[in-house]
Amino acid sequence: MMKEFELKYGCNPNQKPAKIYMSDGSELPVEILNGRPGYINFLDAFNSWQLVKELKEALGMPAATSFKHVSPTSAAVAVPMSETLKKACFVDDIEGLDDSPVATAYARARGTDRMSSFGDWVALSDTCDAVTARILKREVSDGIIAPGYTEEALEILKSKKKGNYNIIKIDPEYVPAPQEIKQVYGVTFQQGRNDYKVKPCDLTNIVTENKDLSEEAKRDLIVALITLKYTQSNSVAFAKDGQAIGVGAGQQSRIHCTRLAGNKADFWHLRQADKVISLPFREDVGRAVRDNTIDVYLGDEYEDVLADGIWETLFTEKPEPFTREEQKAYLSGISGVALGSDAFFPFGDNIERARKSGVSYIAEPGGSVRDDQVIETCNKYGMVTVFTGMRLFHH
Numbered sequence: 001m002m003k004e005f006e007l008k009y010g011c012n013p014n015q016k017p018a019k020i021y022m023s024d025g026s027e028l029p030v031e032i033l034n035g036r037p038g039y040i041n042f043l044d045a046f047n048s049w050q051l052v053k054e055l056k057e058a059l060g061m062p063a064a065t066s067f068k069h070v071s072p073t074s075a076a077v078a079v080p081m082s083e084t085l086k087k088a089c090f091v092d093d094i095e096g097l098d099d100s101p102v103a104t105a106y107a108r109a110r111g112t113d114r115m116s117s118f119g120d121w122v123a124l125s126d127t128c129d130a131v132t133a134r135i136l137k138r139e140v141s142d143g144i145i146a147p148g149y150t151e152e153a154l155e156i157l158k159s160k161k162k163g164n165y166n167i168i169k170i171d172p173e174y175v176p177a178p179q180e181i182k183q184v185y186g187v188t189f190q191q192g193r194n195d196y197k198v199k200p201c202d203l204t205n206i207v208t209e210n211k212d213l214s215e216e217a218k219r220d221l222i223v224a225l226i227t228l229k230y231t232q233s234n235s236v237a238f239a240k241d242g243q244a245i246g247v248g249a250g251q252q253s254r255i256h257c258t259r260l261a262g263n264k265a266d267f268w269h270l271r272q273a274d275k276v277i278s279l280p281f282r283e284d285v286g287r288a289v290r291d292n293t294i295d296v297y298l299g300d301e302y303e304d305v306l307a308d309g310i311w312e313t314l315f316t317e318k319p320e321p322f323t324r325e326e327q328k329a330y331l332s333g334i335s336g337v338a339l340g341s342d343a344f345f346p347f348g349d350n351i352e353r354a355r356k357s358g359v360s361y362i363a364e365p366g367g368s369v370r371d372d373q374v375i376e377t378c379n380k381y382g383m384v385t386v387f388t389g390m391r392l393f394h395h
Contacts, residue, residue: 029174035166048123056125064105074112076243224340238265334358348377
């Protein structure tokens with residue numbers, strides 16, 4: 001352990017000097033096992049660690065998250081993966097995946113929004129094992145924080161980035177001070193740390209006519225809410241099968257959060273469609289290029305990867321387009337998706353957009369003057385909606 005760590009610079013190269021330290025002079029709760037993490041790396045590390053720690057405490061399952069720019073691209077718990085999902089997440093060739101809960105959680109988190117996860121920061125609730133390290137070894141990633149590492153995992157991770165991969169070990173027993181202090185423009189802010197714990201008993205105030213909230217739905221709502229707790233606000237998260245499948249972060253309008261998160265959730269579902277799973281990529285096409293290609297293939301500009309002279313560089317044969325009509329038909333069969341919001345929905349338009357992405361369950365604080373309108377829209381589609389009474393803004 002150490003009392004302070006000098007950083008190369010702050011958020012940007014011109015912001016010097018920079019360091020992290022404990023204001024009371026005590027030792028830092030982390031040990032740097034490899035690399036030299038930077039200012040933003042540590043912001044990601046400490047936010048992401050809190051997320052997976054709380055998920056593990058709330059659900060009793062190993063958890064993982066993939067962070068970029070101080071918000072999660074996804075978070076997940078260790079729900080077993082189907083063979084189709086493994087292919088969609090590019091982990092169908094990982095040996096031992098079914099026997100490693102923490103690797104399964106990370107495979108889900110990394111595989112949700114692979115475009116956004118490029119160059120991610122990783123957090124694990126449990127000891128990093130060799131299976132997880134093997135997944136990470138071939139991905140572009142900036143670093144990882146976990147309570148421990150097996151010897152084999154540490155050896156694998158230390159070989160990344162020419163030996164410079166950032167590896168942080170955190171004391172899982174560390175408890176931060178109840179008061180938080182930071183400065184903005186030379187002015188000091190102080191507030192009580194948000195130590196509110198999201199838990200199943202928060203999901204009892206069901207305000208809709210449909211009150212059938214399954215245990216799986218509760219799990220997914222908790223995943224969504226804890227993900228939101230560490231996402232830059234405004235934020236909305238869609239969740240399914242124990243993972244956040246679409247995160248809309250940092251938007252000024254809540255409907256824009258919902259649209260962004262819904263579009264990401266739609267892409268997550270579409271990536272598992274046969275037409276995408278069976279895309280005939282050339283063997284020499286790398287993982288990052290495959291991610292970019294799939295993203296374009298599913299978008300409005302799909303001709304950019306199917307045009308003559310282009311598709312030959314990506315595929316062994318020219319794929320058929322995945323038309324808007326086909327995509328809409330595929331998504332129309334989706335249901336059982338959970339949706340969390342870090343603050344109340346001000347209008348029913350958020351619910352209308354959520355329905356298009358298969359949302360059946362919603363958790364939000366409530367408290368809008370238009371709550372009745374929101375509830376009415378939920379009732380129209382037979383959704384189950386819970387008012388938690390707790391706002392989860394994070395800045």
